[in-house]
Amino acid sequence: MDSHRYLVALGSNVxxxxxxxxxxxxxxxxxVLGLGECxxxxxxxxxETAPLGPSRRxxxxxxxxxxxxxxxEAFLDSLHEIEQDFGxxxxxxxxxxxxxxxxxxxxxxxxxxxxxxxLVVPHQAFRSRRFVLDPAVTIxxxxxxxxxxxxxxxxxxxxxxxxxxxx
Numbered sequence: 160m161d162s163h164r165y166l167v168a169l170g171s172n173v174x175x176x177x178x179x180x181x182x183x184x185x186x187x188x189x190x191v192l193g194l195g196e197c198x199x200x201x202x203x204x205x206x207e208t209a210p211l212g213p214s215r216r217x218x219x220x221x222x223x224x225x226x227x228x229x230x231x232e233a234f235l236d237s238l239h240e241i242e243q244d245f246g247x248x249x250x251x252x253x254x255x256x257x258x259x260x261x262x263x264x265x266x267x268x269x270x271x272x273x274x275x276x277x278l279v280v281p282h283q284a285f286r287s288r289r290f291v292l293d294p295a296v297t298i299x300x301x302x303x304x305x306x307x308x309x310x311x312x313x314x315x316x317x318x319x320x321x322x323x324x325x326x
Contacts, residue, residue, distance in 0.1 A: 164267040165225045168291045170260040172216040181219035200224045203294035222294035269305040
């Protein structure tokens, strides 16, 4: 059976009854990700970031490179099961507070999309999100976006470079 490598973004901004603060939620989620058929090959440090959208709580964010024998749809189902086990309820609200958010950013198979459009890899917004790129560059800086052919390091540098004043 073939195995694949996935770059997974992790986020939390809600305290969990058993695990505690968002940083501890992510640490616990990384442990769960490494159980069963999956193996966490690398994990970034956990950073704190400002929220997007209406949430007022700061996020804990991290990235992990995970090896799994599952195809992208089955792997996403596994991630959703982990989120649900941590108390995540999908209520249709974008950018709301959440105990755990796990997203497939990239995988070693290139671009991927389901016919219904439910899963798109690479993640559609990762190129513009420092809370994804900053942790990811520390563990997967040379991974390439199959659409732009830029490495994560290049995407992060492009996003963070200082703008020169117009003359």
